[in-house]
Amino acid sequence: MVNDVLNKISLSVQTFRTHRLRSFLTALGIIIGVSTVIAILSLIEGLNRSVAEQIQSIGSDLVFLSKSPIVLAGPQNIEEIANRPDLTPDDALAISELPSVEIAIPDISQRLNKLKYRDKEIANVRIRGTTEKFSSVNNRFIESGRDFTKDDVTHRRSVCAIGSYVAKNLFPDESPVGKELNVRGHRIKIIGVHREKGAFLGQSMDNMLVIPYTFYEKIYPSRGESVFERAFFGYSIDIKPKKGQVERVTDEVRELMRRRHRLPFDKKDDFELGTQQMLMEIYQNITRVGFIAIVAIAAISLVVGGIGIMNIMLVSVAERTREIGIRKAVGASNQNILSQFLVESVFLALVGGVIGILLGLLLAWLISIVSPLKASVSFWMVLLGFGFSAAVGIFFGIYPARRAAGLNPIEALRYE
Amino acid sequence: MTKGRETICRALDIHKTYWRGKVAVQALRGVTLEIRTNDYVSIMGASGSGKSTLIHILSCLDTPTKGEYFLEDKLVSSYTDAELAGARNMFFGFVFQSFSLLPRLTAIDNVALPLVYAGVKKRDRNQRSAEILKKIGLGDRINHRPNEMSGGECQRVAIARALVNTPKVIFADEPTGNLDSKTGSEIMEIFDRIVEEGNTVVMVTHDSNVASHAKKIVSLKDGLIDGE
Numbered sequence: 001m002v003n004d005v006l007n008k009i010s011l012s013v014q015t016f017r018t019h020r021l022r023s024f025l026t027a028l029g030i031i032i033g034v035s036t037v038i039a040i041l042s043l044i045e046g047l048n049r050s051v052a053e054q055i056q057s058i059g060s061d062l063v064f065l066s067k068s069p070i071v072l073a074g075p076q077n078i079e080e081i082a083n084r085p086d087l088t089p090d091d092a093l094a095i096s097e098l099p100s101v102e103i104a105i106p107d108i109s110q111r112l113n114k115l116k117y118r119d120k121e122i123a124n125v126r127i128r129g130t131t132e133k134f135s136s137v138n139n140r141f142i143e144s145g146r147d148f149t150k151d152d153v154t155h156r157r158s159v160c161a162i163g164s165y166v167a168k169n170l171f172p173d174e175s176p177v178g179k180e181l182n183v184r185g186h187r188i189k190i191i192g193v194h195r196e197k198g199a200f201l202g203q204s205m206d207n208m209l210v211i212p213y214t215f216y217e218k219i220y221p222s223r224g225e226s227v228f229e230r231a232f233f234g235y236s237i238d239i240k241p242k243k244g245q246v247e248r249v250t251d252e253v254r255e256l257m258r259r260r261h262r263l264p265f266d267k268k269d270d271f272e273l274g275t276q277q278m279l280m281e282i283y284q285n286i287t288r289v290g291f292i293a294i295v296a297i298a299a300i301s302l303v304v305g306g307i308g309i310m311n312i313m314l315v316s317v318a319e320r321t322r323e324i325g326i327r328k329a330v331g332a333s334n335q336n337i338l339s340q341f342l343v344e345s346v347f348l349a350l351v352g353g354v355i356g357i358l359l360g361l362l363l364a365w366l367i368s369i370v371s372p373l374k375a376s377v378s379f380w381m382v383l384l385g386f387g388f389s390a391a392v393g394i395f396f397g398i399y400p401a402r403r404a405a406g407l408n409p410i411e412a413l414r415y416e
Numbered sequence: 417m418t419k420g421r422e423t424i425c426r427a428l429d430i431h432k433t434y435w436r437g438k439v440a441v442q443a444l445r446g447v448t449l450e451i452r453t454n455d456y457v458s459i460m461g462a463s464g465s466g467k468s469t470l471i472h473i474l475s476c477l478d479t480p481t482k483g484e485y486f487l488e489d490k491l492v493s494s495y496t497d498a499e500l501a502g503a504r505n506m507f508f509g510f511v512f513q514s515f516s517l518l519p520r521l522t523a524i525d526n527v528a529l530p531l532v533y534a535g536v537k538k539r540d541r542n543q544r545s546a547e548i549l550k551k552i553g554l555g556d557r558i559n560h561r562p563n564e565m566s567g568g569e570c571q572r573v574a575i576a577r578a579l580v581n582t583p584k585v586i587f588a589d590e591p592t593g594n595l596d597s598k599t600g601s602e603i604m605e606i607f608d609r610i611v612e613e614g615n616t617v618v619m620v621t622h623d624s625n626v627a628s629h630a631k632k633i634v635s636l637k638d639g640l641i642d643g644e
Contacts, residue, residue, distance in 0.1 A: 333533075336501070410478050
């Protein structure tokens with residue numbers, strides 16, 4: 001049996017050698033299809049990995065409580081969201097006393113169009129009002145100076161810790177600690193600088209000002225009365241669960257918040273609970289579309305490649321009619337002939353597949369060198385490329401092979 | 417039955433009709449024939465007499481439309497495709513007018529072809545094929561391809577291929593048809609020798625010189641046996 005298969009493979013190699021150019025052109029469809037898929041899959045995988053790392057880096061296993069959903073999925077009634085009760089620092093306090101919760105902090109923010117220091121200016125700075133526990137919830141570290149304290153929060157002190165982007169761009173040549181910034185007519189003293197955090201989903205995490213929420217309320221006494229402002233500009237609450245308690249936290253927080261909002265059991269939640277898992281899922285939903293498009297393109301190119309193989313196999317069967325007749329005359333059964341041609345088409349497809357895999361890896365590697373995209377290759381991709389090309393070889397090889405096997409030996413022998 | 421000469425093939429009232437376009441051709445119209453061990457039979461007839469069709473049916477390359485054909489008392493019409501292939505492989509060797517060697521294979525690989533389908537291991541295949549080629553006088557041509565050999569040499573390779581699986585009957589369809597008369601008679605000497613060694617040969621020819629080598633001549637006319 002093994003002997004038999006080896007025999008047929010060596011026959012296929014022989015045919016391949018005799019018709020080098022033709023075989024290569026035939027395999028080209030598969031080569032292009034497989035290499036595109038491998039290249040793009042490894043780039044997507046690379047992207048997935050770096051996003052997963054980024055999501056991890058915000059702080060592991062955080063749970064977010066907010067008035068509005070993180071992402072508006074489909075048509076949602078903004079009016080309804082705006083009319084929900086606001087979340088408050090008191091809610092954060094109550095949540096932090098739940099048994100499964102380690103820390104819960106209020107978190108409110110606005111974007112500043114401009115922030116100036118002397119002749120330097122930066123845009124789109126996020127100003128964030130929260131408590132002294134912000135850093136430990138978000139895995140942030142103070143690189144120079146100090147973080148603000150509980151005392152700073154209770155006494156509404158006008159102090160802030162700044163992100164590394166702000167420090168680098170407003171204070172390129174000096175230490176920012178001790179300097180004062182001006183926000184909407186309020187002077188804020190810089191007491192600390194955060195260590196660089198990188199970007200999350202393309203947004204810099206370092207272009208921000210972190211201040212006590214009590215002081216934030218002084219800068220922004222009201223957040224505006226438009227539906228949009230009411231819906232999206234309030235407090236949210238960042239919750240860090242105790243180890244391994246993410247599931248329990250969501251249940252406990254939901255129960256607590258429904259009680260605090262006095263929701264009857266038949267009413268839906270008037271707040272949104274999100275986890276990092278959900279963030280990951282949102283991201284995956286976005287990439288899935290791209291993924292499906294690629295699979296579709298790949299499928300088309302593999303079908304085209306497969307038709308190429310079928311075509312050339314039919315030519316091959318016609319060319320070798322006499323050979324088939326001779327083989328049958330000396331004792332080859334239909335089964336023998338069928339498997340010989342099937343092995344040949346699978347071999348052809350696999351040669352294409354292997355070249356395609358190598359080419360795809362090369363392509364991914366080249367792209368990751370010349371662009372910021374990172375490629376990540378997994379074994380399953382190689383396996384997938386291999387499996388797909390084998391499947392194409394079988395599927396498109398079966399018809400020509402059956403045609404060869406079904407030839408009448410007498411007619412085949414007479415064929416010129 | 418004569419002792420020691422058992423019947424190998426028994427054809428009873430064989431008919432064969434095939435279609436050439438829309439015209440039905442009655443190639444055989446009731447042929448009854450028996451082949452026994454160590455027979456040396458020539459089937460003669462003009463072209464179109466049905467002699468090739470007959471030999472194809474006898475060698476299981478084709479099946480009759482009507483009539484019964486027994487191989488060692490087994491009815492061939494009940495054979496599956498795989499059994500027919502097996503019969504062609506184990507029971508018969510076939511020598512064609514046009515040699516019918518695979519052009520890309522060397523002499524030894526061509527000879528070994530039936531052994532491939534018989535499932536013989538490569539080493540044994542090569543050994544047996546080389547032996548037969550040597551015996552038939554082609555010991556120095558083992559690794560030559562058909563296009564590097566003369567017609568006579570090609571036909572000898574084909575005979576070696578027919579013999580390699582020690583078949584019960586060797587069929588030859590105009591084995592000298594593509595050869596000059598000198599080479600032709602060399603080939604016929606080989607057939608004579610094969611029969612002397614105890615083999616069974618059935619040959620189709622329209623050349624009475626060739627037919628005269630046989631011990632028995634069956635002449636065919638219009639799909640019927642005309643004389644034995």
